[in-house]
Amino acid sequence: MVTSTKVVTAHIPLDLADKVEAAALRLDRSRGWIMKQALAAWVDQDEARHRMTLEALDDVDSGRVIDQQAIRAWADSLTADAPLPPPTK
Template structure:
């Protein structure tokens, strides 16, 4: 495990100390968990952005299925005439 130094605002340091005491955890444990959650959220945002950009490219290229086609397909679910999903 590596060590990283950084500055904290005084009020944030006080809250960190208070939280560490209340949770009976180290400051390092709290910082690691907070940073891990932050990075996971940022990675999720990046994946969502990439998926959105791919979807926009599909739309621009005409690779779409109309809402009407999807609704017609959904109406067959659970019936004797169950059909396959519409293709692009």
């Protein structure tokens, strides 16, 4: 199976380029492979962040929220000998 590709260029700071080069040497991979892995990981993370944001907005729109005061009380109790259980709706 042949995958179509596209060349994408970017100007990056020299210190970052040096780190990419060092990683490529350490892993015995090409700089292109390192950049492809890094970009794929970033895109995956960005897509997950976007999906979670949409899910959170849906929760708010549906009223599935926990009162801020309950969250604050729980968080403040975490350093106590007997912390409160996590708040639920």
